[in-house]
Amino acid sequence: MHNTPPPRGGAGDTAAPGPPSAGLRALVRDCLDDVDALVDRYTAEVSAFDDYRATVSAQDLRDTARACFEMLLRMIGGLPVTRELRETPQRLGHRRARQGVPLERMLQAVRMDFRILWEAFTERTPPEGLPQLTLSAVRVWEAVEFHTVEAHAAYLDEVAVQARERERAKAALLGRLLSSDGRDQQLVSQAATLLQADVQDAFGVAAALPESPQELRRAAARLGPDIAHLHQHHGTLLLLARLPAGAGGLPPGWPADVPCAVAPVAHGLARVPAMVRVASAVAAALDDEAAGPVPLSDAWMPLAAARLGETGALLAESVLAGLEPLSAHERERLLETVTAYCDSGSVAETTRRLYCHRNTVLNRLGRFTELTGLRVTRPVEAATVLFALRCARLHAGWAAAQDGPAPPAAG
Numbered sequence: 001m002h003n004t005p006p007p008r009g010g011a012g013d014t015a016a017p018g019p020p021s022a023g024l025r026a027l028v029r030d031c032l033d034d035v036d037a038l039v040d041r042y043t044a045e046v047s048a049f050d051d052y053r054a055t056v057s058a059q060d061l062r063d064t065a066r067a068c069f070e071m072l073l074r075m076i077g078g079l080p081v082t083r084e085l086r087e088t089p090q091r092l093g094h095r096r097a098r099q100g101v102p103l104e105r106m107l108q109a110v111r112m113d114f115r116i117l118w119e120a121f122t123e124r125t126p127p128e129g130l131p132q133l134t135l136s137a138v139r140v141w142e143a144v145e146f147h148t149v150e151a152h153a154a155y156l157d158e159v160a161v162q163a164r165e166r167e168r169a170k171a172a173l174l175g176r177l178l179s180s181d182g183r184d185q186q187l188v189s190q191a192a193t194l195l196q197a198d199v200q201d202a203f204g205v206a207a208a209l210p211e212s213p214q215e216l217r218r219a220a221a222r223l224g225p226d227i228a229h230l231h232q233h234h235g236t237l238l239l240l241a242r243l244p245a246g247a248g249g250l251p252p253g254w255p256a257d258v259p260c261a262v263a264p265v266a267h268g269l270a271r272v273p274a275m276v277r278v279a280s281a282v283a284a285a286l287d288d289e290a291a292g293p294v295p296l297s298d299a300w301m302p303l304a305a306a307r308l309g310e311t312g313a314l315l316a317e318s319v320l321a322g323l324e325p326l327s328a329h330e331r332e333r334l335l336e337t338v339t340a341y342c343d344s345g346s347v348a349e350t351t352r353r354l355y356c357h358r359n360t361v362l363n364r365l366g367r368f369t370e371l372t373g374l375r376v377t378r379p380v381e382a383a384t385v386l387f388a389l390r391c392a393r394l395h396a397g398w399a400a401a402q403d404g405p406a407p408p409a410a411g
Helices: 022-033 035-046 050-055 058-076 088-099 103-123 127-134 137-178 185-194 213-223 269-285 296-308 310-323 328-344 347-354 358-372 379-395 397-401
Strands: 202-208 228-233 236-243 260-262 293-295
Touching (some): 022 035, 022 127, 058 137, 088 137, 103 127, 103 137, 185 269, 293 296, 296 379, 310 358
Parallel strands (some): 260 293
Antiparallel strands (some): 228 236
């Protein structure tokens, strides 16, 4: 169903002030009696347009032309115009939009009505009556302009309706694809057609963080709809972007300051659903401190900690239990040194970062090993410590139990 805009007015609203002259009224009645001659002349010209010949049947063109000329003649002559006849421009605009006739071509065809009518009037007017007829030119033009404006508005209304319908269909199809396992080849092919892509194309998938969807929207808008497609899926705003050969997880030129979770490249549209699940899970696990795109390789630790649930909290408790006797200040200082060292793997870098002596760093690392039994100078044990700290931060139970601040961020 389409909401037909109300007509902007009747003959009195669109014609020049005052009633039509007796001569004009006689011309109008004569043309109404011979309206098929106007239709023949009009259709002969419009049928030459490739846009019309390819999409509008000859009968359709004649039927709409007859209704338009009858409406225009009655408006010009100040004759009664039925509601159905007055809505002719709206029906024409909706119909031509659905048929795919370009807007400019439709407007060109509609404006031809003035010339066809004016030629018919002048042909039926003796030379001595032409000066009087010229005074009616404004009345004829305003009737045609009313017709043009209404058809134009209806065309745009129909285009907007079609765009909304396409977006709904696109969202529904993408929703089906993203909720699938990617094995339905027909569904994958339909989605490829919708995205104007090949099923073997590579796609980047990113998910907005819960607190920053607008940044993702703005970045996608800069890329343009031919590359970036946004979709709301299970409460998460997702970006699907077709990637050129050899690109990483995001399109070239992606802003570095847009916080989002980035899945590995989906090599083929069938892999997109799996990457959507990855990106969504990473986005849910990240905190608000992310300042840019976060790939899975950088987010595995918070993601794993979130997935472990209670087991992660127990891991943190068991790994960090040796720190319980320490004061909150001493515990925080040890953990700060441990995380700074794990970030770089260098004692020298840690001393520069913490503004303390090399021996102080070594003593704190030794103290941590003494209390926990874990040496962060060993990569495997460092990973265990960092993961335990991430779990502790996530659950906050360990820190609260110690009446101290939460341990520093890890990973």
